[in-house]
Amino acid sequence: MRHFVFLICAAGLWLALAACKKSGNPNVAATVNGYNITYEQLDKYYKSQTQGTSEKPDEEQATLTKLNLLRELIDNQVMMQRAERLGLMAVDSDVDAKLTELKAPYTQEEFDNNLKTRGLTLEEMRTEIRRSLSIQKLFNKEITSKISISDAEVRAFYDANKANFNLAEPQVHLAQILVTSVPDPQVRNLRNDKASNEEEARKKVQMLEARLRKGEEFATLAQNYSEDSNSAPNGGDLGFVPQSALEKADSELRRTVALLHPGETSPAIRTPQAYRIIKMFSREPAGQREFSDPRVQQTIRETLLNRKDQLLKAAYYEVARNEAQVVNYLAQTVVADAGKTKK
Secondary structure, three states: OHHHHHHHHOOOHHHHHHHHHHHOOOOOEEEEEEEEEEHHHHHHHHHHOOOOOOOOOOHHHHHHHHHHEEEEEEEHHHHHHHHHOOOOOOOOOHHHHHHHHHOOOOOOOHHHHHHHHHHOOOOHHHHHHHHHHHHHHHHHHHHHHHOOOOOHHHHHHHOOOOHHHHHHHOEEEEEEEEEEOOOOOOOOOOOOOOOOHHHHHHHHHHHHHHHHHHHOHHHHHHHHHHHOOOOOOHEEEEEEEEEEHHHOOOOHHHHHHOOOOOEEEEOEEEEOOOOEEEEEEEEEEEEEEOOOOHHHHHHHHHHHHHHHHHHHHHHHHHHHHHHHOEHHHHHHHHOOOOOOOOO
């Protein structure tokens, strides 16, 4: 119990000082610049993320999950309000085009069943798509478009890492999103999000697959949700994996990597240790790669761009949240009631 309360306090120590301050509306879980996020919205989101879980969580586990999901809803609303202020909201034609793309692999019946499984109406899915596209447009304008990588930076990176471009054997440059069924206390993704059993892991990886299909960035989802503590901070980037290491890997993983082309992302696969979604950046034959090789410079430029992009996005979230007027009534209730909230 004390550990649970500590987690809440660490996430927002100021809440303890305001624990006695209650919302005037008992149906409001949080407010963002006066916009209400209701318990009904939170409960619906919670059910969509935990649907099909065979093991019913206890009250504290359920509340902790809701706190994490509410933080996500708050962040989304902060970003949506910023996108609206800057005139970057996705328009109907953007949403229609993305919806058509998402429906393409399915029959109408299959698509309707997918919506039903997720507990969504078509209009709610359109709202999700609009949110995702709007936030993507915001990040593109506010962050990605402003990042520049100089030739000097590329050259300096090559000189400092030249040995890494001398490949003794064929290698593949991969990234992954890892989801396990056994929570690891050492995992530190941005959302502090971990599956606690097989059913939760399966639902989580299905959610991530769906968000990738909607066009969300692999690196951002890896940073937020991947349970690989080594690669998550770098957007899931595993670097170059030698052929000999792949030969020792699980057969399903080997088969998946063998079928991927540069730029492609795999569907979720089940390996003995975890669920994985793999992204292929490039395939490299053995030998020294000289700086004059355009592929070397492009790889370095993409690596540096991705690092800056992930760092700036993480900082942008913090700055935007700090500048917003956010009140998390659910968190206040948890602290005030010493973790015994009934919400």
